[in-house]
Amino acid sequence: MKVRVCVGAVLIRVVDHGHDESALVLLGRRVANREFYPDVWDVLGEFRESLPGGNGSIVLHLYAVPSWNGAPRNLSSEEHSEVSWFAVKDAYRLALAHPSYPEILCRAASISSSAGRTGSAASTIASSGRLENRSVAARRAL
Numbered sequence: 611m612k613v614r615v616c617v618g619a620v621l622i623r624v625v626d627h628g629h630d631e632s633a634l635v636l637l638g639r640r641v642a643n644r645e646f647y648p649d650v651w652d653v654l655g656e657f658r659e660s661l662p663g664g665n666g667s668i669v670l671h672l673y674a675v676p677s678w679n680g681a682p683r684n685l686s687s688e689e690h691s692e693v694s695w696f697a698v699k700d701a702y703r704l705a706l707a708h709p710s711y712p713e714i715l716c717r718a719a720s721i722s723s724s725a726g727r728t729g730s731a732a733s734t735i736a737s738s739g740r741l742e743n744r745s746v747a748a749r750r751a752l
Contacts, residue, residue: 612662614646617671618655620718621682623695633698633719636682638690640707652707654693656686670708674718 621636642649653672684693696704698719702712 612660612666614660614666614668615658615671616655616668617658617673618653619673619675620653620715621678622674622676622719624676624719634695635698635701635715635719636693636695637701637704638684638686638693641687641689641691644689647707649705650707651696651701651704652690653711654682654686654690668708672714672718674721676721 623634623636625632625634636654637651638654640647640650640652655672658671682693684690698715701715706712708714
């Protein structure tokens, strides 16, 4: 068996309603005929490599991205049938690709709200929910 390494971005859009802020996350619905995780909502990203050994597990490298240039759009129609913005609390009710996504989305939204106030770029999020606050440049549009 192999270990699958995937890299993804959790795009966060913070909406200010005057009296409070709410975070929206951009998710993609995986096409129904995908071999892995068909017809579920997933963060946008890409499969990077298969590593020998392991038990068929997946290593996720996720980045919370609070700002970017341009309008996000689906550039991988063979992987995602649609992309859509969801309030974080609404995303919890979706069929998600990974059981740790609710915690990850909540943490990403929290960090992104703070980053917007402090001017930080993006933060690395591990699938375990561990966060590393370091600035990264979002160089690739999704």
